[in-house]
Amino acid sequence: MEAGEFKEVLDTVRDFVREQVVPREEEIEETDAIPEDVRRKAVDMGLFGYTLPEEFGGLGATLTEDVQLAFEFGWTTPAFRSMFGTNNGIAGKVLVNAGTRAQQETWLPRLAAGQVASFALTEAEAGSDPSGLTTRAVRDGDHWVITGAKRFITNAPLADLFVVFARTGPETYGTKGISVFLVEARLPGVSVGPKDHKTGQAGAWTAEVFFDAVRVGPDALVGGAEGAGFGAAMKSLVRGRVHIAAMCVGMAQRLLAESVAYAATSRQGGRPIGEFQLVQAMLAEIQTGVYAGRAMVLEAARAYDSGEDRRIGPSAAKLYCSEMVSRAADLAVQVHGGMGYMRGTAVERCYRDARLFRIYEGTSEIQKLIIGKALLKEAA
Numbered sequence: 001m002e003a004g005e006f007k008e009v010l011d012t013v014r015d016f017v018r019e020q021v022v023p024r025e026e027e028i029e030e031t032d033a034i035p036e037d038v039r040r041k042a043v044d045m046g047l048f049g050y051t052l053p054e055e056f057g058g059l060g061a062t063l064t065e066d067v068q069l070a071f072e073f074g075w076t077t078p079a080f081r082s083m084f085g086t087n088n089g090i091a092g093k094v095l096v097n098a099g100t101r102a103q104q105e106t107w108l109p110r111l112a113a114g115q116v117a118s119f120a121l122t123e124a125e126a127g128s129d130p131s132g133l134t135t136r137a138v139r140d141g142d143h144w145v146i147t148g149a150k151r152f153i154t155n156a157p158l159a160d161l162f163v164v165f166a167r168t169g170p171e172t173y174g175t176k177g178i179s180v181f182l183v184e185a186r187l188p189g190v191s192v193g194p195k196d197h198k199t200g201q202a203g204a205w206t207a208e209v210f211f212d213a214v215r216v217g218p219d220a221l222v223g224g225a226e227g228a229g230f231g232a233a234m235k236s237l238v239r240g241r242v243h244i245a246a247m248c249v250g251m252a253q254r255l256l257a258e259s260v261a262y263a264a265t266s267r268q269g270g271r272p273i274g275e276f277q278l279v280q281a282m283l284a285e286i287q288t289g290v291y292a293g294r295a296m297v298l299e300a301a302r303a304y305d306s307g308e309d310r311r312i313g314p315s316a317a318k319l320y321c322s323e324m325v326s327r328a329a330d331l332a333v334q335v336h337g338g339m340g341y342m343r344g345t346a347v348e349r350c351y352r353d354a355r356l357f358r359i360y361e362g363t364s365e366i367q368k369l370i371i372g373k374a375l376l377k378e379a380a
Contacts, residue, residue, distance in 0.1 A: 255329055258332060
């Protein structure tokens, strides 16, 4: 996008989040759902395809532009971003990066127009490390038959399309022989379990997905190539880590704003609590984390877009920012005292919502391994 065009999009998103989504956070929390009118407005704004190529109806945002939008998405409940996040991130990018022209022409315009794609990689014994993946696709003539189960799949109850990772090679363990398929949710044999009951992130639905001898045609194999699934997954996840880091920064910024406002107005002993130095110290710690996190994310996005670094930077940003926002949420609750522990307080909701950031799209522990191995590889 041109600079002026992107600024207009960014300003529109910021206003929409703060004026129309934030006032409905409690409704989202209580109903565990995004209101349909909010969803429709997000579709009309182009948010279901803002990173997808313009030729397919998207806005074509770079990662540097993406993270600036994510700073704004992070200001409110993560469920808002979650409803279109997989389209623009881990699921949609598989199509952008690895899909055939026909696959892109079929699906990307639909995703940009509001249909939902889910990224079906995680299994009971294959989370951050996909080497334990057991879902299998077997050839039957020129078709494939897919059997297996996936767990914690974001937007599964709403999905129109599942981007499914399955073994097609002879290997039963490891990262080789994994392929990726486009599976329509309406196909016979596809079923979705009940919504998961989570600690936080109400309104962001996850569920198990079952594939019982699901039959798909040859055009369902992404890129028309077997064994390319692991690479496609990792390429999407790396980009997604920078986006999640930006979400963490946005939430930490909201936590800081809530805490400063509370410290300036809540009184103890006849004076605002913000006058106490230990309260000021907690605010300073949150601010420092936000400042550092924002700089890390912008640098990681710049290096990703230029091709300079698509390994260490994304993992470092995801590791730091997801840990930082959890600390910021803890401090924000402390600043609020007893009120910070009460349902209906923004910082209490953020405290629960933030915890997931250290787990999904690669745990903090996995990020440390990626960084460490990459540094040693460079040294060698």
